Amino acid sequence: MKIIDFDISQSASLITDDSIQKLQPHINLAHQLLHEKTGPGKEYLGWLELPSKINKEEIERIKEAALAIREQSDVLVVIGIGGSYLGARAVLELLQPSRLFGTQKGRAKELQVVFAGHQMDADYLYHLKHWLKGKEFSINVISKSGTTTEPAIAFRIFRQLLEERYGDIESRKRIYVTTDARKGALKNLADEKGYQSFIIPDDVGGRYSVFTPVGTLPIAAAGIDIDELLCGAAKAEKSLETPCLKSNAAYRYAAYRSFLYQQGKSIEILASFDSQYHYLCEWWKQLFGESEGKEKKGIFPTSLQYTTDLHSMGQYVQDGRRIVFETVIKTEESKESVLVPDTGDNNDGLEYLKNKELGMINNKALEGTIMAHIDGGVPVGILSVPEKSAFWIGYLMYFFQKSCAISGYMLGVNPFDQPGVEDYKRNMFSLLGKPGTEQLRQELEVKWKK
Numbered sequence: 001m002k003i004i005d006f007d008i009s010q011s012a013s014l015i016t017d018d019s020i021q022k023l024q025p026h027i028n029l030a031h032q033l034l035h036e037k038t039g040p041g042k043e044y045l046g047w048l049e050l051p052s053k054i055n056k057e058e059i060e061r062i063k064e065a066a067l068a069i070r071e072q073s074d075v076l077v078v079i080g081i082g083g084s085y086l087g088a089r090a091v092l093e094l095l096q097p098s099r100l101f102g103t104q105k106g107r108a109k110e111l112q113v114v115f116a117g118h119q120m121d122a123d124y125l126y127h128l129k130h131w132l133k134g135k136e137f138s139i140n141v142i143s144k145s146g147t148t149t150e151p152a153i154a155f156r157i158f159r160q161l162l163e164e165r166y167g168d169i170e171s172r173k174r175i176y177v178t179t180d181a182r183k184g185a186l187k188n189l190a191d192e193k194g195y196q197s198f199i200i201p202d203d204v205g206g207r208y209s210v211f212t213p214v215g216t217l218p219i220a221a222a223g224i225d226i227d228e229l230l231c232g233a234a235k236a237e238k239s240l241e242t243p244c245l246k247s248n249a250a251y252r253y254a255a256y257r258s259f260l261y262q263q264g265k266s267i268e269i270l271a272s273f274d275s276q277y278h279y280l281c282e283w284w285k286q287l288f289g290e291s292e293g294k295e296k297k298g299i300f301p302t303s304l305q306y307t308t309d310l311h312s313m314g315q316y317v318q319d320g321r322r323i324v325f326e327t328v329i330k331t332e333e334s335k336e337s338v339l340v341p342d343t344g345d346n347n348d349g350l351e352y353l354k355n356k357e358l359g360m361i362n363n364k365a366l367e368g369t370i371m372a373h374i375d376g377g378v379p380v381g382i383l384s385v386p387e388k389s390a391f392w393i394g395y396l397m398y399f400f401q402k403s404c405a406i407s408g409y410m411l412g413v414n415p416f417d418q419p420g421v422e423d424y425k426r427n428m429f430s431l432l433g434k435p436g437t438e439q440l441r442q443e444l445e446v447k448w449k450k
C-alpha cells in the first residue's frame with residue numbers, strides 16, 4: 001500500500017526507535033491540546049479538519065474562477081508573501097517541472113503563473129512589468145491581513161498596469177482577491193470595486209492556509225487537479241488522527257525532532273534529491289520557522305538540494321559542527337526516463353553507466369549520502385513520498401502541518417502566532433516616515449547614531 005512514511009531505522013547508531021517511543025506521553029499531551037483545542041493558539045485550528053470539511057460550493061466557485069482566468073489570460077500574476085504565496089508556489093514547482101524553464105511547452109493555451117509581491121526587488125518588478133507587455137494577464141492578490149507592505153505595493157503596480165491596459169471596467173473582471181471575510185484594506189477595496197473575492201477563514205493562519213483559496217485558486221488556475229490535492233490532504237487528516245507513535249508517521253517525525261533538539265541538535269536540514277522540491281522546502285521553512293522560533297527556542301529549519309549542494313554544503317554537513325540533523329525526502333518513482341547515452345567510447349570513464357537510468361543513479365547518490373552522513377554523526381530520518389502527484393503533495397503538506405503543531409506544543413510554544421515578525425516592520429515603517437511613528441524614528445536615530 002502506498003503511504004508517506006517516516007523512518008529512522010538507518011540511524012540506529014545515533015537515535016533508537018526506543019528513545020522515540022519513550023516520548024509517547026509527551027505526544028499524548030500535545031495531541032490532547034491540539035484535538036481538544038485547549039492549547040495556546042487554539043483559535044487558529046481551522047486547518048486541522050479543513051480537508052474533510054471543505055465547502056464543495058466554494059471549490060466549484062474556485063474552479064469556475066480558475067477557468068475564467070485561463071480563458072481570459074495567458075498569464076496569472078499571483079501577488080502574495082509568506083503563507084499567502086509559498087504553498088501555491090510549492091505545489092506548482094513540484095507538479096509542473098517545465099515551469100523551471102519558463103513556459104509550458106507543447107501544450108495548447110497553457111496559463112503561465114508568475115509571482116510578485118513576495119519581495120520588494122525593483123529590478124524583478126521592472127522586468128516582470130516589461131515581460132507582460134503584449135500578454136493577456138489577470139491578477140490574484142492574496143493577503144490575509146490585507147495590509148502587508150510587499151504585496152500591497154506590487155498590487156498597486158500591477159493594478160495600475162491592468163487599468164491602463166484594459167480600462168477600469170474590464171480590469172475589474174481580471175482582479176481576483178483572496179483575503180479576510182470582514183476586515184483589511186484589501187477587503188474594503190474589493191467591496192468598493194466589486195472584484196471577485198475569496199475568503200481566508202479567521203481560524204486559519206497564513207502558513208496553514210494552502211488548502212484554502214490562498215492555495216487552491218492559483219493551483220487550480222495553473223491546471224492542477226485541486227480535488228486530488230484536497231483528497232490527499234483529507235486522507236492524511238484521517239490517517240494521522242491517532243496519537244499512537246507506532247502508527248502515526250507525522251507524530252514520529254515530531255518526536256524525532258523533539259528528541260534530537262533535546263540532544264543539542266539545533267539545525268534541521270530538509271534535503272531532497274529532486275530540484276522540484278525546492279519551494280516545498282521553502283514552504284516547510286516558514287511553517288516550522290515561524291511556528292517554533294520563539295522564546296529563544298526552536299530548531300532552525302533549513303534546506304539543501306542534493307546532489308547540487310553536496311558540492312557546496314556537503315563538507316559542512318559531513319564534518320562541521322555536530323548540531324545538525326537531516327530529514328531526507330525520498331520519492332520512490334521518477335516520472336520520466338533518462339538514460340546515460342552509449343557514446344561508444346570511455347573517455348569520461350562513464351562506460352560502466354551507459355544505458356543506466358539517471359533516476360537509479362540519483363537513488364544510489366541518495367543511499368550513499370545517507371550512509372556517509374550517518375557515519376559522520378548526522379542523524380537522518382527518511383520521509384518517503386510515493387510519487388509526485390497532487391494527491392501525495394496534499395498528503396505531505398497536511399503531514400507537515402500536523403507534525404509542526406505537535407512539535408510546537410512539545411517545545412512549549414504557541415505554534416500559531418508570529419509576534420517577532422512585527423519588529424522589522426515597525427522599524428521599516430518608521431524609517432519610511434509613516435505618519436505617527438516619529439518618536440520611534442528619533443529613538444532609532446539615537447540608538448543607531450544616524
Ligand SMILES: O=P(O)(O)OC[C@H]1O[C@H](O)[C@H](O)[C@@H](O)[C@@H]1O
Nearest residue numbers: 082083084143144145148206421
Ligand atoms: O497574508 P498576509 O496577511 O499578507 O501575510 C503574509 C505573511 O506576512 C507576515 O509578516 C507573516 O509573518 C506571515 O505569517 C504571513 O504569511
